[in-house]
Amino acid sequence: METSWINAHPDTVQKLANAFVRTLHFIATHSADEIANHVPADYYAGNRALYVEALAHGKAMFTPDGRMPKGGPETVLAVLARFMDGVSAGSVDLSRTYTNTFVDRAKAG
Numbered sequence: 428m429e430t431s432w433i434n435a436h437p438d439t440v441q442k443l444a445n446a447f448v449r450t451l452h453f454i455a456t457h458s459a460d461e462i463a464n465h466v467p468a469d470y471y472a473g474n475r476a477l478y479v480e481a482l483a484h485g486k487a488m489f490t491p492d493g494r495m496p497k498g499g500p501e502t503v504l505a506v507l508a509r510f511m512d513g514v515s516a517g518s519v520d521l522s523r524t525y526t527n528t529f530v531d532r533a534k535a536g
Contacts, residue, residue: 430523444529448493455491459483493530500524 433440454462459482463475471478490496500521508514 441529441532444493445533448530448533451489451491451493454486454489459486492534494527495525 428440459479462482463471463479468475504514504516504519504521508516
């Protein structure tokens with residue numbers, strides 16, 4: 428989201444952060460099979476076992492609490508720099524690309 432939109436809609440952003448934090452907690456505290464029980468069958472594309480296997484392997488990419496992990500922004504920038512012209516380590520002020528403020532409020536509330 429753009430900073431201007433976040434600043435103009437903080438209540439909406441907080442509601443989104445609350446939902447993300449709850450969702451990430453659910454992912455962290457449930458097995459892939461349990462998670463699959465809560466999604467529509469269309470997500471399986473006809474192969475629930477494969478979906479569960481992929482989900483089990485992919486769970487590690489999600490933070491359990493919603494906070495941006497240490498080194499996370501640098502990793503994202505390194506990936507983007509490999510695939511996007513004009514993006515390099517010196518071209519982005521990482522401190523302006525994310526905030527944990529809304530996540531911290533979600534966890535406190």
